[in-house]
Amino acid sequence: MAQDVLAIAEQTNGVFRKVTYEVLSESRRIADSLDCDLTALVMGSNMENVSKELGQYGADNIIVAENPALYEHVADAYTNVIADFVIKEAPAVVVIGATTHGKDVSARLAARLNAPLAMDCVAIRFDEKGLIASRQMYGGKVLTDVLLEGSPQIIALRPNAMAIANVERASSIEKVDVNVGKTNVQFIEKRLDTTKVELTEADSIVTGGRGMGGADFSLIEALAKLLDGAVGASRSAVDEGWRPSSDQVGQTGKVVSPNLYIACGVSGAIQHLAGMSSSKVIVAINKDPDAPIFSKADYGIEGDLFEILPLIIEEVKKIKGEN
Numbered sequence: 001m002a003q004d005v006l007a008i009a010e011q012t013n014g015v016f017r018k019v020t021y022e023v024l025s026e027s028r029r030i031a032d033s034l035d036c037d038l039t040a041l042v043m044g045s046n047m048e049n050v051s052k053e054l055g056q057y058g059a060d061n062i063i064v065a066e067n068p069a070l071y072e073h074v075a076d077a078y079t080n081v082i083a084d085f086v087i088k089e090a091p092a093v094v095v096i097g098a099t100t101h102g103k104d105v106s107a108r109l110a111a112r113l114n115a116p117l118a119m120d121c122v123a124i125r126f127d128e129k130g131l132i133a134s135r136q137m138y139g140g141k142v143l144t145d146v147l148l149e150g151s152p153q154i155i156a157l158r159p160n161a162m163a164i165a166n167v168e169r170a171s172s173i174e175k176v177d178v179n180v181g182k183t184n185v186q187f188i189e190k191r192l193d194t195t196k197v198e199l200t201e202a203d204s205i206v207t208g209g210r211g212m213g214g215a216d217f218s219l220i221e222a223l224a225k226l227l228d229g230a231v232g233a234s235r236s237a238v239d240e241g242w243r244p245s246s247d248q249v250g251q252t253g254k255v256v257s258p259n260l261y262i263a264c265g266v267s268g269a270i271q272h273l274a275g276m277s278s279s280k281v282i283v284a285i286n287k288d289p290d291a292p293i294f295s296k297a298d299y300g301i302e303g304d305l306f307e308i309l310p311l312i313i314e315e316v317k318k319i320k321g322e323n
Contacts, residue, residue: 005031006091006152007059008082009042010102012073014050018164018201019097021057023157025165026124027095028058033126034092038169039063043081045071048175055171057164062173069180072187073101079108080181086113091152093131098156099200106156116148120255122161122278131155140277159200160257161278197230199247204229204260207249207276210236211265211286211305217243219309220264226316227260232276234266250275264305268293285309 007027009020024040031038040059042051045068054062065081082105086094094109096102098120110117118133122143125132133146133155148154199205204227208220217231224231233243235250249256251274261279266272268284268291276282277296284297285305294300301308 003034003090003092004037004039005034005093005095006086006089007038007040008094008096008102008105009040009051009054010097010099011042011044011047011050014044014047014071016050016053017097017099017198019099019102019157019159020054021164022159022162023095023097024054024057024059025167026157026162027093028165028167030093030095030124030131031058031060036092037061039089039091041065041082041085043067043070043078043178048173052171052173055169055173056166058167058169059171060169062171064173064175065178066175067178067180069183070178072190074180074183074185074187075101075104075108076183076185077180078105079112080183081178082109083112084178084181086152094152094154096154096156098158102156106154110154113152114150115152115154116150117154117156118146118148119156120158121146121155122158122257124155124157136278140274158255158257158278160203160259197224197228199230199232199249199254200256202230202256202258204262205232205249205256205258205276205279206230206262206264207232207234207266208237208243208264209234209266209272210240211267212237212242213265215240215242219306219313223262223309223313223316226313226320226322229258229260232256234272235269236267263293263297264309266293267291268296 037060039061040054043065121133123134206224232249233247238248251271257278259280262283283299284293285301
């Protein structure tokens with residue numbers, strides 16, 4: 001596989017996350033630009049059958065690394081397996097999702113291999129110098145281009161930043177038993193709310209801020225459910241104890257890029273804007289006409305969110321035929 005592209009697939013409980021298809025689709029485009037093959041590396045336990053679908057998103061080769069210790073995301077075990085594979089096969093580019101898990105693994109991998117890493121990328125292109133990765137800086141105020149020198153070049157893609165393309169390939173699949181090596185981290189327990197849409201992968205997010213005035217997010221939750229989306233919260237709402245920290249959007253929370261972001265009672269502090277400014281369409285609802293969030297919004301509604309949200313909910317219900 002020398003000088004090919006390696007895409008790292010991410011799964012939870014044996015189900016591929018949406019970001020895996022984004023990583024594969026962008027990796028296919030990179031491989032086409034380099035005129036080389038794309039290999040998808042799947043790590044887990046009993047993943048061979050479900051891995052076949054990755055050929056629909058451009059994988060020429062699918063390698064299934066099997067070990068019971070890989071069922072859960074233990075970063076140093078995953079790093080050991082990927083590093084061994086990269087050293088053996090020498091891909092030119094390694095692409096991974098910039099999820100919480102992916103950021104952890106990609107940073108470890110770059111340190112292990114002494115390889116260049118571009119984190120949280122929102123675009124990839126090629127010019128006469130080579131592969132150029134674009135990523136945001138300074139709270140999303142600046143979009144910078146990064147030229148990576150060295151090999152392999154590691155690219156971590158921001159979830160929801162890349163389009164998913166169905167590119168059917170006659171892919172081969174190979175199952176290999178791997179040794180995870182020495183690990184310093186041990187998996188003990190996982191608590192997962194399977195009823196919630198993952199915030200970083202949601203196509204629609206409805207976020208409540210200090211303007212909610214309390215822990216009653218029922219209107220936010222109702223609209224998010226209608227939109228098949230996720231509920232977010234500003235740092236102020238989390239600090240007040242109204243929402244769990246897992247819902248926090250912002251520089252110290254989660255960075256999101258949904259197609260639709262609705263900010264309700266969110267003032268728009270720079271830390272919050274850093275976490276959602278790359279959303280495709282931003283709608284802001286706030287009583288304060290001078291709230292900074294309006295400067296980033298595509299659509300702004302000045303008024304009481306407790307009066308406006310019920311109206312929006314009713315209109316969405318009409319559109320969906322749920323009245």
